[in-house]
Amino acid sequence: MNTPQHIHIFKTNIGTHEQKVAVLSVLESLAEVTEASVDLEDCDKVLRVVTSAGATTIQNLLTTSGIVCSDLP
């Protein structure tokens, strides 16, 4: 991969395994996304995305899917 990759970490409101699967399939279908994972074990339901895209792009995409996400402190 020649395009610079960023690692974005978000706090989300992903609650169920089904939602997690849905979010991941949306993200992984994007060419710009190298890797995506959701940690449901953590109270912040952390979404981790390795991508050449910017944080806002990812955030907007999730919002349209009905998921609230914000920067993890």
Added chain:
Amino acid sequence: MNIHLYLYPQMRTRDENKEIAIREKAMEMIVSDGFDGLSMQKLAKAAGVSPATIYIYYKNREDLLNSLYNLVNETFAEIAMRGFDPEGGLEKGLWVQWKNRLDFIIEYPHYFKFHEQFRNSPLINHKDVKFDAFKDSMSRFVKNAMATGEMKKMDPELFWSLAYGSFYSLLKFHFQEKTMMNRHYKVTDENLKQLLKMVIAALKK
């Protein structure tokens, strides 16, 4: 930034220091509180970083655990291979292995405990490629000893039980308060050599 690195070649980037701090703290916490006792939040606090920083390096706890396990194996392999010649003879080679493994336990006691705790855990994905070089060297060592007639043919598990099991058993006494003889026991070069002589004799054709 480049000039900076040129003038201070030993200087680590800030990120590397954080990564090491997280890794070492995680190992410590898992050894004392177990895997279930660890959370990314707890670890972040203990390591003095934000939870987001942890997630830069690890997807989740399981990823962290596997990463640590691989690190332990790599470190162990590196130390075990110090001055070791798989074709240098059975007795000499085994002595080097024993001394090196003892060094590992002394230099990295929490790595050793971690390995003991997790080597049979279903959470570990045993796929570390780097460890294969070590395994290969150990295999050559045994094959060579059989070829030269220094040891009789036997199942690898039997070999390990004699050649290493005996060694680890003796070491256990060293780290316990009291042995079954109700006394404290210290492993020394002398008693280790004594044990080695008996092991070599047992392995002989």
